[in-house]
Amino acid sequence: MNPLVNPTAQAVDNVLIYIFGFSALLLLGITVATIYLVVKYRRSKYPEPTSDSHGNMWLEAIWTLLPTLIVLTMFWYGWTNYLGLRNVPEGAMEVKAVGRMWxxxxxxxxxxTTNKLYAPIGKPIKVNITAKDVLHSFYIPAFRIKSDAVPGMDTYVWFQAPEVGSYDIFCAEFCGTGHADMITTAEILSTEDFERWYTEGDVAATGPSRGKQLLEKHGCLGxxxxxxSSSIATTFDILKGTKRKIMSDGVEKEVEVDAEYLRRSIRAPGADLVEGFPPIMPAYGDEINEADLDEIITFLLNGEQKTSINGNKLIEENGCLGCHSTDGSSSIGPGFKGLGGRTSEVKREDQELELKVDAEYLRRAIRDPNHEIVEGYPAIMPSNDHLSDEEIDAIVEELLKK
Ligand code: HEC
Ligand code: HEC
Ligand SMILES: [Cu+2]
Known part of the structure; x- marks a missing residue:
């Protein structure tokens, strides 16, 4: 199949041009004829009618048959191209699209599952559409495809992208407050890139943590x-450690934000209603399993987890390797190799000590390098105030392994 065509867009454009072309031609012809006759037979020149024809069979037959034929060709052309939009080519890749608020x-x-539609170039893609809550409409203008997304009903569209790139996807059915933000993209990748994405995933070490991905996956961020930035519901960053004013069974209460409260808010949002917001949050049952729910709750309570911090990367990025070696060779500072099992001879305020290298010691050595100076080395190690506790812990963990 020729990868450079956009078949659905061509089908729609051809019919549009055909119908618009005929309409423009007729409009022009009728307007020109009208103006010509008005000027030619104006009253000052012909005060009396010049003819009183009472019918002409041929003329009437032609102006009845010709427009009928034109309209029928429009129908035929539209119908065959419409079938092209409905008949999905064989071997199409199927993707499910679910519309939800928002x-x-x-x-x-x-x-x-993803929030953007990823697809390979030049391959027919069938999008099976449905909705979870209210009517939405799946619309990709670049491919001229649009279909309602209806709860409890399956609809579909198909397309074949002619070029690698990013194409807008809109919701074309007013579905509430967040309707205008219900925007995403179809990311068209080369066949190889798509294959890689599909089989390996693109979750980089620097990407959002799993908790955040789950929030995206389940549409919470709609x-x-x-x-x-969203006025529809609470912003998550203020939740941790606060008290919330809620209506529970018609009674006003103040509750602590803890795992218990968050679990209830997600499984049964109707039970405790946060003041000042409408009761529109859907209840999340089976579609979020317990493990994922725990992950979400942990994330809401603690933010990004330290497991997502890569100690080795921090060691590299913070220039530690400019002064420390990892292969046992000598350098400006003590080598990192075997650090975890060593004892260090250090000087602390004129005292000479022999200290076991453990997490506690390493944390001190990085936070406040000049407090204890390793014997035989100059006191030139910079302090690392910009590193967070979590980052230092991640580095320490890596150093103990070396
Ligand atoms: C359709 C919009 C919508 C979606 C989607 C949605 N929420 Fe909500 N959420 C709300 C609204 C509105 C409230 C406040 C009213 C209430 O308590 O139900 C709320 C309240 C909450 C609360 C309590 C917040 C507070 O201020 O104490 C939590 C926690 C929460 N949602 C988590 C989630 C999670 C997790 C998801 C995804 C699994 C999600 N929400 C999806 C609209 C939504
Ligand atoms: C400008 C060079 C320099 C840089 C950059 C540097 N260090 Fe050091 N580091 C030293 C020197 C010199 C010593 C030994 C003297 C001392 O204790 O201050 C040392 C000591 C240490 C020790 C104690 C080692 C032992 O054997 O007891 C640790 C742990 C350490 N550095 C970790 C780090 C980490 C992690 C980074 C990056 C965030 C870093 N260093 C960046 C020069 C440096
Ligand atoms: Cu919508």
């Missing part, structure tokens, strides 16, 4: 935000 979710054959 984001799209895409699900692939291997169970992967209503909630992290920075107060």
């Amino acid at each position: 984001s799209w979710q895409f699900e692939y054959g291997n169970g992967r 209503c909630h935000s992290f920075d107060g």
Whole structure:
């Protein structure tokens, strides 16, 4: 199949041009004829009618048959091209699209879910559409495809992207407060890139943690935000350690934000209603399993987890290797190799000590390097005030392994 065509867009454009072309031609012809006759037979020149024809069989037959034929060709042309939009080519890749307030979710054959629609170039893609809550409409202008997304009903569209790139996807059915933000993209990748993405995933070490991914996956961020940018629901960043004013069974209460409260807020949002917000949050049952829910709750309570911090990367990025070696060779500072099992002879305020290298010692050595100076080395190690406790812990963990 020729990868450079955009078949659905061509089908729609051809019919549009055909119908618009005929309409423009007729409009022009009728307007020109009218003006010509008005000027030619104006009253000052012909005060009396010049003819009183009472019918002409041929003329009437032609102006009845010709427009009928034109309209029928329009129908035929539109119908065959419409069939092209409905008949999905064989071998199309299927992706499921779910519309919900107020984001799209895409699900692939291997169970992967994303917020953007990833697809390979030049291959027919069938998008099976449905909705979770209210009417939405799946619309990709570049491919001229649009279909309602209806709860409890399956609809579909198909397309074949002619070029690698990013194509807008909109919701074309007013579905509430966040409707205008229900925007995402179809990311068209080269066949190799798509294959890699599909089989290996693109979750880089620096990407969002799993907790955050789950929030995206389940569409929580369609209503909630992290920075107060959404007025539809609470921003997540203020939740931790606060007290919330809620209505529980018609009674006003103040509750502590803890795992228990968050679990209830997600499983049964109707039970405790946060003041000042409408009761529109859907209840999340089976679609979030217990493990994922725990992950979400931990994330909401603690933010990004330190497991997502890569100690080795920090060691590299912070220039530690400019002064420390990892292969046992000598350098400006003590080598990192075997550090975990060593004892260090250090000087602390004129005292000479022999200290076992453990996590506690390493943390001190990095935080406050000039407090204890390793014997035989100059006191030139810079302090690392910009590193957070979690980052230092990640570095220490790595150093103990070396
Ligand atoms: C359709 C919009 C919508 C979606 C989608 C949504 N929420 Fe909500 N959420 C709300 C609204 C509105 C409230 C406040 C009213 C209430 O308590 O139900 C709320 C309240 C909450 C609360 C309590 C917040 C507080 O201020 O104490 C938590 C926690 C929460 N949502 C988590 C989630 C999680 C996790 C998801 C995804 C699994 C999610 N929400 C999806 C609209 C939404
Ligand atoms: C400008 C050179 C320099 C840089 C950059 C540097 N260090 Fe050091 N470091 C030293 C020197 C010199 C010593 C030994 C003297 C002392 O204890 O201050 C040392 C000591 C240490 C020790 C104690 C080692 C022992 O044998 O007891 C640790 C642990 C350490 N550095 C970790 C780090 C880490 C982690 C980084 C990066 C965040 C770093 N250093 C960056 C020069 C440096
Ligand atoms: Cu919508």
